[in-house]
Amino acid sequence: MNLMSINAFFVVFGVIMGIAVIAIFAFSFMLMFGTKTKAKLLSRQFKTLNDATGMSQNDMESMLTNLQNMSIRSRKKVLDENEETLKDMADANARINKDAVKTTAGAIKEGFVGNKVYCKHCGSSIDADSKFCKSCGKEQ
Numbered sequence: 226m227n228l229m230s231i232n233a234f235f236v237v238f239g240v241i242m243g244i245a246v247i248a249i250f251a252f253s254f255m256l257m258f259g260t261k262t263k264a265k266l267l268s269r270q271f272k273t274l275n276d277a278t279g280m281s282q283n284d285m286e287s288m289l290t291n292l293q294n295m296s297i298r299s300r301k302k303v304l305d306e307n308e309e310t311l312k313d314m315a316d317a318n319a320r321i322n323k324d325a326v327k328t329t330a331g332a333i334k335e336g337f338v339g340n341k342v343y344c345k346h347c348g349s350s351i352d353a354d355s356k357f358c359k360s361c362g363k364e365q
Contacts, residue, residue, distance in 0.1 A: 255262045275281070280288070304311070342353050349360035357364055 342351055344351050344358040344361060345365065346363045347358060347361040349358060351358055355365060
């Protein structure tokens with residue numbers, strides 16, 4: 226190959242690449258700012274999907290409903306088949322947490338019936354029948 230044909234090839238290649246870059250830029254610009262272009266492309270995509278699947282919107286909604294129902298039925302089946310195991314796990318969880326529940330319930334009960342109250346001025350613990358706070362000395 227001679228130098229002339231190599232130069233001609235690069236010139237043609239450069240022109241084609243320049244046109245491609247300009248076309249891509251223009252198309253991208255139209256997509257970013259042209260709502261009609263976006264709508265037209267989305268419409269074509271939906272039509273293509275519709276043509277490919279042969280499904281209408283009602284068909285697609287029906288299929289989705291069927292999938293959701295299958296999911297619910299399979300979850301129920303798993304729960305039914307494992308009911309005893311789940312009960313054993315719940316019992317074990319209750320045994321593990323029993324002491325913590327007793328402690329919490331005792332603290333709540335003592336808070337309701339205990340003879341301790343708190344000073345409305347400094348927040349220190351005082352007897353329920355105290356007229357003055359032992360810490361700050363203010364009247365209750």
